[in-house]
Every structure is written in C-alpha cells, then in structure tokens.
Amino acid sequence: MKTLAEILERALPRCIQQGRDETLLLPSTESDIALALELAAAQGARISPPGAAPVEGAIRLDLRRMQDILSVDEISRIVHVQAGATLAAVETTLRRRSLTLGMAAESLEPPIGEWIAGGTRGGRSGEDDPIDQMIAGLQAVLADGRALRIRPAPRRAVGPDLLAAIRGSGGRIAIVTAVHLVARARLDSKELAFLFAEPNAAEATLAWIRGEGVFPARSALIPTAEGMALRIWLEAKGGILAARETLVRRLAEARGGVGIEPAEAPPIPSEAAPAVSGIVEALAKRLDPSGVLGA
Amino acid sequence: MGKFVKIEPIRRDLAAIISGGRASTALVDKIAYARDLWPRHHMLVRGGEPAPSPPGIVVWPGDTREVAEIVRYASERGLPLVPYGAGSGVCGGILPTPTSIVVDLKRLRALRSVDAERLEAVAGAGIIGQHLEDYLGDRGFTLGHFPSSIYCSTLGGWIAGRSAGQCSGRYGKIEDMVLGLEMVDGRGEILRASQGGPDEALLPLVIGSEGTLAIVTEARLRVAPAPRERRFAAYEFPETIEGLEALRHLYQAGLRPAVGRLYDPFDSYMARRGKVKGEPKGGAGAGGQAPGLGTRLLVRALRRPSALNELVELVPSKLFGGAMLILVWESEPSLAEAELLEAKRICAQLGGRDLGEGPGRRWLAHRHSVSYRQSPILAGGGFLDTMEVAATWSRMFPMYLAVRAALAPHVFVMAHFSHAYPDGASIYFTFAGSRSSEEESLAAYDRTWKAALQAVTDAGGTLSHHHGVGRSKAAAMRREQGAAIDVVRELKHVLDPQGILNPGTLIPLEPAS
Numbered sequence: 115m116k117t118l119a120e121i122l123e124r125a126l127p128r129c130i131q132q133g134r135d136e137t138l139l140l141p142s143t144e145s146d147i148a149l150a151l152e153l154a155a156a157q158g159a160r161i162s163p164p165g166a167a168p169v170e171g172a173i174r175l176d177l178r179r180m181q182d183i184l185s186v187d188e189i190s191r192i193v194h195v196q197a198g199a200t201l202a203a204v205e206t207t208l209r210r211r212s213l214t215l216g217m218a219a220e221s222l223e224p225p226i227g228e229w230i231a232g233g234t235r236g237g238r239s240g241e242d243d244p245i246d247q248m249i250a251g252l253q254a255v256l257a258d259g260r261a262l263r264i265r266p267a268p269r270r271a272v273g274p275d276l277l278a279a280i281r282g283s284g285g286r287i288a289i290v291t292a293v294h295l296v297a298r299a300r301l302d303s304k305e306l307a308f309l310f311a312e313p314n315a316a317e318a319t320l321a322w323i324r325g326e327g328v329f330p331a332r333s334a335l336i337p338t339a340e341g342m343a344l345r346i347w348l349e350a351k352g353g354i355l356a357a358r359e360t361l362v363r364r365l366a367e368a369r370g371g372v373g374i375e376p377a378e379a380p381p382i383p384s385e386a387a388p389a390v391s392g393i394v395e396a397l398a399k400r401l402d403p404s405g406v407l408g409a
Numbered sequence: 410m411g412k413f414v415k416i417e418p419i420r421r422d423l424a425a426i427i428s429g430g431r432a433s434t435a436l437v438d439k440i441a442y443a444r445d446l447w448p449r450h451h452m453l454v455r456g457g458e459p460a461p462s463p464p465g466i467v468v469w470p471g472d473t474r475e476v477a478e479i480v481r482y483a484s485e486r487g488l489p490l491v492p493y494g495a496g497s498g499v500c501g502g503i504l505p506t507p508t509s510i511v512v513d514l515k516r517l518r519a520l521r522s523v524d525a526e527r528l529e530a531v532a533g534a535g536i537i538g539q540h541l542e543d544y545l546g547d548r549g550f551t552l553g554h555f556p557s558s559i560y561c562s563t564l565g566g567w568i569a570g571r572s573a574g575q576c577s578g579r580y581g582k583i584e585d586m587v588l589g590l591e592m593v594d595g596r597g598e599i600l601r602a603s604q605g606g607p608d609e610a611l612l613p614l615v616i617g618s619e620g621t622l623a624i625v626t627e628a629r630l631r632v633a634p635a636p637r638e639r640r641f642a643a644y645e646f647p648e649t650i651e652g653l654e655a656l657r658h659l660y661q662a663g664l665r666p667a668v669g670r671l672y673d674p675f676d677s678y679m680a681r682r683g684k685v686k687g688e689p690k691g692g693a694g695a696g697g698q699a700p701g702l703g704t705r706l707l708v709r710a711l712r713r714p715s716a717l718n719e720l721v722e723l724v725p726s727k728l729f730g731g732a733m734l735i736l737v738w739e740s741e742p743s744l745a746e747a748e749l750l751e752a753k754r755i756c757a758q759l760g761g762r763d764l765g766e767g768p769g770r771r772w773l774a775h776r777h778s779v780s781y782r783q784s785p786i787l788a789g790g791g792f793l794d795t796m797e798v799a800a801t802w803s804r805m806f807p808m809y810l811a812v813r814a815a816l817a818p819h820v821f822v823m824a825h826f827s828h829a830y831p832d833g834a835s836i837y838f839t840f841a842g843s844r845s846s847e848e849e850s851l852a853a854y855d856r857t858w859k860a861a862l863q864a865v866t867d868a869g870g871t872l873s874h875h876h877g878v879g880r881s882k883a884a885a886m887r888r889e890q891g892a893a894i895d896v897v898r899e900l901k902h903v904l905d906p907q908g909i910l911n912p913g914t915l916i917p918l919e920p921a922s
Contacts, residue, residue: 190801190832191661241604244581245665245830250801260892267799267871268833269582271571271617272878272890273897273915278613287896296832299661318526325528325633327579327740329665350663357747391610393903400899 118159118173122150131176136168138176144291147175148259155257155406163285163407164197165231172408177227180291183207191297192250192266197227197290204295213297215248216331216349218382227290233282233388243329249277250296254288257402266294279397282388286398286407301349303331304359307379308344308371315369316342322365328358334382343380344371414508416465419488423468423510426478431469431516439463442493442511447501447881448794449854451787456847464491464505471516473591473599473626480624481597483510484907491911492620494566495537497558499795500879502570502619502914514565517626520544529588530632534565534625550632553580553667553739556875557777565625571617573835573875575776577828578660579667579739580633582875584616589629594622595905603629614900619877620911622904636667636739640749641769644761645731649673650806652732653826653834655759657802659736660829662755664748668737669829670772673809674729675721676823676839680772681730700789708791711821711843718817734761735769791843792854796861800870801833808868809836815864816840819857828874835874863888883917 119137123130126146131138139161141147154161154173162172177198184194191213195204202222205215215222221236229235230249238248251266264276280287310316316335323330323346331349335342344366348358363373390398398407416434424430433439443460444450453461465488470476483490489509496503505511517533520541524530530550532541538559545551554574556562566572568590573582580586589603592615600623602611615623646652652671659669672680700708710717726732736752738745757763786793800808809824816822820842828835842857844850862885865872872882872889887894897916901908 187801187803189657189803192801192832240581240585243665244585245578245660247830247832250832256892256896260895262892262896263890264893265869265871265889266801266832268801268830268835269571269573269799269828269874270871271573271873271875272871272882272886274615274618274622274900275584275613276893276896278610279896279900282610298831299663301663314526321526321528322634325631327633327665327744329663351751354663354744354747354751357743361741361744388609389607391608393608393614393900394610396903397896397900400902401896 118154118157121153121157122173125149125153133174137173139173140176140179142179144253144255144261147255147289147291148261150175151255151257151259151406155404158404160406160408163231163289164225165228166284166286166408169408175289177225177291181225184292186211190266191299192294193297194266194292194294195226196292197230198225200225201229208297209300212300214300215295216298218332226293226295227285230281230290230293231283231285235385235387238332242324242331242333246296246298248296249293251294252277252280252290253292254280254290256288257404257407262288279394283390283394283398284408286390287394287401289407298349302352302355304348304355305376306346306348306359306362307374307376308366309338309341309374310344310369310371311341312370313337313342316344316371319344319366319369319371323362326361326365328361336380336382338380345376345379345382414465416508419486419510420466422482423466423479426482427468427475428471431471433467434465438467442467442496442503442513443505445496445498445501445503445879447499447879448783448787448792449501449851449881452792452847452851452854455787456851462504462506464509464511465507467511467513469513469516473517473593476512476514476624476626477593477597477599479510479512480593480595480909483909484595484597487907487909489909489912490624492565492569492624494535494563494569495561497562498566498570498877498879500873500877500881502877502879502911504880504913512624514624514626515563521627523548523550523632525550528632528634529629531627531629532564533627534563534568536564538562538564538567545632546635549635551635552586552630553633554583554586555776559777564628568616568625568628569619570877571875573828575827576667576737576739578669579665584613586631587612587616587628588631590615590625591627592623592625595907595910617877619879619915621901621915622910624910638742638745639773640738640742640745641766641773642736642749642752642756643764643766643768644734644756645764646734646759646761647731648726649732649809651760652734653806655734655756655761656826656829656834658755658759659752661831662751664752665740666736666748666752667739668735668769668772670735670825670827672733672825673823674726674732676825677731677733678729679823680733680825681768700785704785704789708786708789708843711791711841712845714820714842715818717821721821731762733764733768735772737769737773786841791841792850793839793841794854794858795876796838796840796858797835797874797876798838798865798870798872799828799833799835799874800868804869805834805836808865808870811868812836812838812861812864815860816857819853819860878915880914883913883915886915886917
C-alpha cells in the first residue's frame with residue numbers, strides 16, 4: 115500500500131519535500147491544499163497545518179511557496195497577502211509606502227498563517243484602540259477542501275465572527291491561505307514606561323489611559339519583582355502626541371507610577387500559545403470528522 | 410415538535426420553574442410579542458395582520474438559573490425559543506411560531522457593579538439602554554453606546570445584533586465594550602466567557618449570533634469616564650465624495666472623534682431640519698402622529714420614485730447645502746482640543762467650509778429623533794426602511810453609487826455615513842416608497858431589498874454593519890458568506906444541537922451544501 119507521501123508526490127509533483135525530521139507538503143495554490151486534504155482524508159491520514167504542534171507521522175503543510183503580496187489597497191490601507199509570507203515581509207512592503215503594521219519588530223518573524231493559527235501574538239489590540247482591527251478579511255480552506263472567504267470589511271454584523279474560531283486554533287478549523295491586513299500610517303511616536311509598586315494601580319492606569327481616549331498604539335503590563343511595569347507606545351501627529359503624552363504621565367503619576375526610561379523598562383515576556391477553547395475544539399470535530407487537520 | 414401541541418400544560422410547567430410563575434398564554438401578550446420593529450411587520454399590521462405568527466407562550470425568567478431551566482425544558486421537548494429584549498430590532502429577528510416560547514429577559518435588568526478603578530461594569534442583559542446609561546451617568550461613567558433605539562432596546566439585544574451607537578468613533582461598537590458574558594446555550598448549560606480567559610473565543614462567536622447560539626443573560630462591560638465637555642465641528646463639502654475623503658483622512662490620521670457623520674446632500678438637508686414635528690422638548694421624538702397634508706402629498710409622490718430621484722439629482726448639491734460633516738469629541742478636553750485643531754486643518758485642506766459648532770450641537774440635541782420620522786409616512790400609506798452596510802474605503806463610493814442606482818427605480822433614497830474606521834465605513838441608506846395598494850407595497854418593498862442587497866454584495870460590501878441579519882437579509886447571506894454559513898451551522902450544532910434557539914433568523918433556511 116502506498117504512503118500518503120507517495121500518493122501526494124504523484125498527485126502534486128514537486129510538492130513533497132523531505133525535511134530534517136518530517137515530510138513537508140509545499141503547495142502553490144489553494145487547489146493544491148484542497149486536493150491534498152482530500153487524498154489524506156481518503157487514506158485516513160493527517161496533514162499538520164501551519165502553526166500546529168508537530169505530530170509524528172503527519173505530513174506538515176508548509177506555505178513557503180504562497181507568500182505573494184497580492185495587492186496593496188492604499189486608499190483603505192489594506193494589504194492582501196498570502197499566508198506563507200512573514201509579517202516582516204509585509205512590513206517591508208508597507209514601509210515603502212510610509213505605512214506600518216504597528217507591531218514590535220520582534221513579533222514580525224512568523225509567517226502569517228502560523229501567526230494566526232498561534233493566536234496572533236504581538237498583534238495590535240482592540241483594547242487599545244476600539245475602532246482598529248488588524249485582520250479585515252481572509253481566505254482559507256476547510257478540512258473538506260471547500261474555500262472559506264471572509265471579505266474585507268471594516269466591521270460587520272452578519273453573525274458570529276469566525277476569525278475568533280480560526281485565530282489560535284492551531285489550524286484545526288481551517289488552513290488560512292491569504293489575509294487582508296490593515297496597516298496604519300507611520301506617525302510621530304513616543305514610548306513611555308512606568309513602574310508601580312501595586313499591580314492593581316498599573317492595571318487601573320492602563321484602564322484610565324484607554325478610558326480617557328488616549329488610544330495607545332500598543333501597551334503592555336509586565337509583572338516585576340517589585341510590582342508591575344506599564345509600557346505605552348503612542349503614535350500621533352505632533353500636537354496630539356504631546357497632549358496624549360501629558361495625559362498619560364498625569365494618569366500614571368496620580369496612581370503612584372514612577373516614570374523610567376523606556377530602555378530601562380523590563381522586556382515584554384513572550385506569550386504562551388493560548389489553549390484552544392472547548393467550543394472551538396468541538397467545532398473543529400464537526401468540520402473535520404475524519405481528523406485530517408488533527409481535530 | 411408536532412403540529413398539535415397542548416400549550417397549557419407547558420405553560421404550567423414553565424410557570425413552576427419561574428419565580429412568580431410568570432408565564433402567559435394571554436392573547437394580549439401573544440400579540441405584543443409576535444414581532445419586532447421590522448418595517449415589513451409594520452406593513453402587515455397596517456394591512457390588518459397585527460400578529461401574523463404569535464407565539465404559544467411568553468415567559469419572564471428572573472435570573473440565569475431560570476433561563477437555563479427553561480432552555481433545558483424546551484430542549485428536551487424540541488420547543489423553539491425566541492429570546493426577547495425590547496423588540497426594537499428592524500430586521501425580523503423576532504418571528505415566533507405557535508409553538509414558540511418567547512423568553513423576555515427584561516427582569517434581568519440590574520446594574521450589578523461598577524468598578525471605578527478598572528472602568529468595568531456588570532449588568533443584566535435585559536436592562537434598557539437608556540437606564541443603563543443613566544445608572545452609569547449617576548456614578549460618573551458612560552458606556553458610550555448610543556444607538557438611536559436607546560430608549561427601547563436592551564443590552565442583550567445590542568449584543569445579539571452587534572449593535573453600533575452614534576459615538577462609535579471613540580468607544581467602538583458593542584463588541585468592543587464586552588469584556589465577558591454569562592449565557593445559556595441551547596442545551597441549557599450556563600457558560601461564562603471572559604477576555605483573556607480560556608473561552609475567550611466564545612465572545613466574538615456569540616456576540617452577533619442573534620440569539621441563535623446562546624441566550625446572553627449578563628455582561629461585563631468596559632466603561633469610560635462620562636465626558637466632562639464636548640467639542641464640536643461641522644464642515645460643508647461640495648459633494649459627497651469630497652466629504653468622504655475628509656472622513657477617511659480624519660480616521661486614518663489617528664483622530665478619534667466620537668461622532669463622525671457625513672450626510673449626502675439631500676440627507677444633509679433633512680439633517681439640518683433637526684427635530685421632527687411635534688417632538689417634545691428634549692428631543693425624545695414623537696411617534697404615531699397622523700399624516701398631515703404634506704406627508705400625504707409626499708406619499709403620493711413616492712409612487713414615482715424614479716422621477717423623484719432624478720429630480721433630486723438635478724438639483725445642484727449646493728442648494729441642499731452640500732454634503733455636511735458633523736464631528737463631536739468626547740475625549741479628555743486637552744486631547745479633544747488637539748484633535749479638533751488637526752481635524753480643522755484636514756477639512757480645510759480638502760475644501761470643506763467651516764460651519765462652526767452649530768450643526769453639531771443641533772445634531773446632539775435631536776440625536777434620537779430621526780427614527781420617529783418613519784411614523785407619519787407609514788401612517789400615510791407609504792413604506793420606509795433603512796439599510797446599514799459597510800465596505801472598505803476604496804469600495805465605499807462605488808458601492809454608494811451602485812446601491813443608489815439599484816434602489817432608484819423602486820424607492821426614493823438618501824444616505825449618510827455615520828461609522829468610520831481607519832479601513833472603511835458604514836453607509837446608512839434611508840429609503841421610502843409607496844404604491845397604490847398594500848399588496849403592491851409589500852411586493853415593491855421586497856423587490857427593493859432584493860435589489861439593494863444584490864448591489865451591496867456585488868460591490869464587495871458587507872450586508873450589515875449594526876442592525877444584524879434577522880430574516881430581512883438571511884436570503885442574501887450565502888452570496889456574501891459562502892461556506893462560512895455552513896461553519897456557522899456547525900457551530901450551532903455544537904451549542905444548540907436541537908436547533909431550538911431563534912430558528913429562522915440569521916442562518917438561511919436551506920440545507921447545508
């Protein structure tokens with residue numbers, strides 16, 4: 115009996131590559147992925163999606179051949195990019211247009227598909243700016259090979275936000291193949307950092323910074339041996355930036371925060387991958403009853 | 410559930426579950442809970458059908474535990490349940506059947522706590538929006554959520570429909586304010602999900618699910634300090650497209666005015682008229698007025714929508730006062746002032762004429778009035794509805810034109826843009842029509858919606874920004890959502906395996922393909 119790798123090699127010539135510890139499937143199109151899933155399901159075998167934990171014997175899907183920037187909508191500031199591209203590659207493209215993803219440099223390493231499957235760690239947060247969103251739409255392939263399309267739109271009220279199920283699911287709901295990422299303008303920036311003896315005071319300060327309408331570009335609360343550090347990144351035009359900075363300092367100092375140089379601030383600890391919620395697991399099982407994506 | 414269901418024994422069982430035995434099969438309750446404010450329902454009522462599909466029973470549970478027991482009871486018997494807030498939805502999200510149990514959540518109306526340090530509040534899902542805002546205001550806070558239905562809609566209804574309020578530019582939509590939910594799924598299980606918690610993913614899945622996945626009973630919300638003062642600005646642009654450019658530049662520059670509303674020229678003219686006739690002081694609006702001569706003439710003119718639209722197109726935009734942009738800030742005063750200065754610079758650079766603070770202040774005074782303009786037209790025999798859709802900025806103006814063109818043969822149409830984001834905005838179309846008979850009006854209304862939704866999806870927009878889907882848009886969902894609809898169906902199987910929660914709304918009634 116032929117192995118899945120042999121079957122795939124025949125069906126998708128030059129798409130199978132032997133890696134150091136595992137067999138890789140390197141599709142070039144969504145159709146390649148759909149066909150591979152169909153063949154794997156027929157074999158009762160499993161394909162490990164980008165961002166999933168390694169599984170012995172599974173063929174790993176690697177999207178390195180799908181990393182084109184498909185379009186840059188400069189009016190909407192949305193870049194449509196294949197999921198094999200890294201965030202860093204997108205950032206490079208955007209910077210040529212004076213745009214940015216607004217993420218920390220150290221968070222830009224992963225390919226987009228893995229970043230989404232792993233929970234979009236380091237991405238911009240709607241808690242800082244409620245009207246911002248980073249992912250406006252996406253394309254994906256379901257376990258049964260069907261194409262899933264969430265068209266780019268600012269905000270929609272057309273039922274559950276399925277991105278919530280896909281994000282952080284380890285690829286079990288769908289394999290993301292392309293994404294519409296929202297960029298922002300590169301503006302003047304300022305980083306502020308404060309130390310608090312009381313963690314509650316640091317949390318309250320951040321709540322009030324957001325509550326008063328400061329809209330940080332990013333923020334982080336970092337537990338320390340002495341209490342809690344608060345780091346705030348502001349991006350705005352000159353006068354607005356100055357007003358926001360003044361208010362942030364006032365709010366922090368009123369709650370006992372002591373300003374420090376950003377270079378002296380503790381680093382942001384790397385976040386652990388979030389556990390997949392029970393509801394998302396149950397949904398994955400319904401969408402992928404044969405377990406081809408590991409559900 | 411079979412056709413012949415004995416309702417009275419079910420009512421007795423449910424009354425035994427609920428504190429105070431609050432379960433009713435009285436005709437007056439069944440009529441009151443038979444529908445929401447979908448204008449199509451209004452037309453049926455006007456045509457002599459006050460309750461085309463009344464429920465079997467209405468119940469008023471007092472807490473989450475009682476809701477869970479009701480759901481378990483219904484699940485075991487396959488009885489459909491319709492969660493009910495204040496019935497102000499406009500998309501037909503409420504349409505029971507004779508065996509349905511309507512679950513009115515308004516007894517779950519407590520503001521349980523306000524955390525002044527963390528800026529959080531916990532409230533029952535049945536609380537009326539204005540009451541919630543009043544209670545928060547008494548303590549110096551605001552939720553920042555001001556839909557025009559605020560007097561007659563509930564927190565749970567907002568969450569079910571992914572509602573947006575007039576100040577969305579600063580506070581976001583309701584999904585941005587929810588930090589946690591308590592809910593009952595279709596199996597009668599009480600679920601709790603919180604931002605940052607293990608079931609965080611459940612929040613965006615249940616928010617906007619229109620009562621089809623779970624009944625939300627309580628929410629933990631992000632609140633903000635109540636605005637100490639506001640800043641206002643208004644600009645007139647020669648045409649809509651220039652105003653749109655200004656709106657886009659403002660939000661892409663990182664400015665966050667709480668209110669950013671651009672009216673197309675005719676809607677600007679209507680907006681300038683401010684309050685409605687007969688409106689009580691304070692701007693609460695005046696519903697149910699009898700149509701005057703002017704309204705009767707207007708309704709007659711609406712029978713020729715193409716001519717009316719062409720006539721308005723012929724009038725130079727300037728005669729209507731151009732396209733008007735209203736901006737209101739509610740941030741901390743020094744921030745608001747800094748943003749206002751930058752906004753003035755942007756608007757002037759893009760050709761806007763400064764109209765001062767007046768239009769913004771007038772808008773604020775009459776902010777909830779517009780909904781009450783519908784009554785005279787309906788009473789006069791016409792029909793009127795609104796459609797709120799969204800698109801990215803690059804698709805915005807083409808979609809505006811496409812939808813106008815699609816609607817023009819059927820109805821008179823105007824629009825404004827009232828929720829802007831860095832990547833796009835919502836367009837709020839208002840349309841009105843009239844025909845010589847009730848049957849023709851209904852047929853024209855349905856044709857209008859079909860044409861409009863087709864134009865939206867063809868133009869790359871999304872079918873709803875904040876009213877939800879209900880039944881009015883369900884048939885068009887497949888065109889926008891494709892296989893995503895089937896994923897939602899599977900999600901419903903997980904949370905509501907018997908399919909008892911609000912069947913027929915949101916998810917189109919068709920077999921999964």
